[in-house]
Amino acid sequence: MVCEIVLPESLRPLFRKPFGVLYEGVGGDAVRSSVKDLDNPTKLISVGDVTTFHLLESNIIPDILIVDDRTKRAPASSQVVYGTKHQGFAEVTVDNPAGVITEELISVIGDALVSDRNVRIFVNGEEDLAALPAMMMAPIGSVIMYGQPDKGVMLVRMTESKKAEIKDLFDKILEKQDHKEQFNNVRRILHGH
Template sequence: MLRLPEAQRDLFKKPFGTLYRGIEELLPRLEGRAVYAVGDVVTHNLLDAGIVPDIAIIDGYTMRTPCTRSPLLKARRMTAKNPAGTITDELVDAIERAVRDPPGVIFVDGEEDLAVIPLVLAAPDGAAVLYGQPGEGVVLRIVDASAKREAESILKVFVRE
């Protein structure tokens, strides 16, 4: 398991991609791409916009409170334990399985916030990864070599336990 040290938590205050105020603004960027969503609200908002994500990673919560808009997707369901502030091997394995054989929903027992990092590393070039930036909007990261390099560098601040 990888743990994000408390001193490095600010790293995730800056968007890991382009920040949009809402899903509607970024819809044109999703055309023809695999779409991967991290978070219950982002997934719900994609579904409301008529886009079914190829992969959704959800935990049933938004900003630490139960999410009343948890999406119901008709896709293969996997579960993974992932405590807050960590990236577990179990989560990474589930992400890799989902990317190899979409569609899939990964229901996280714990917290899915940091899943965007291993998801970008596992995703094929050209995929669109979306996640919520609390209080600000939704972040879109198109996977390419630069995104993978940045994800790798972020992982270097984590501590293996």
């Protein structure tokens, strides 16, 4: 049985609030303005094709990048798709439908975090919610960057308090799931056990 965590409609407004600092701008402008605040993170995780493309274009190499060859639910340009295929990355493909977080996605992100290689996670489906498990599992001092469509790029620095905030949000999501017992393994992975 595939374990899929569905983001309930009632909790969607919680995802509209910023988890970090929004750097406003279009395309590379937002990424370039955020670079000065990276401060040598423990891990740099990029979620989203356009954000990843502009990081790589600026010679900022994430430890982990998570892409789906799409932007704003439409196919990304061939320039962006090609630009996220960096040769220095181990490639992993994972299935993850829109609006859910699969146990497989969580597992792949966890494996990438302990890998001694840079990892490109290609999501067959949608990566929009991948930032959440990435924030849950990333070590303190890591930075997660993801796009805010038509606004800019979000930079989230993982601190103890930020981890507690994300854990609380994730626990709310898990509480809204049917058959809660099937999520015990997911809960264990996300909490680092």
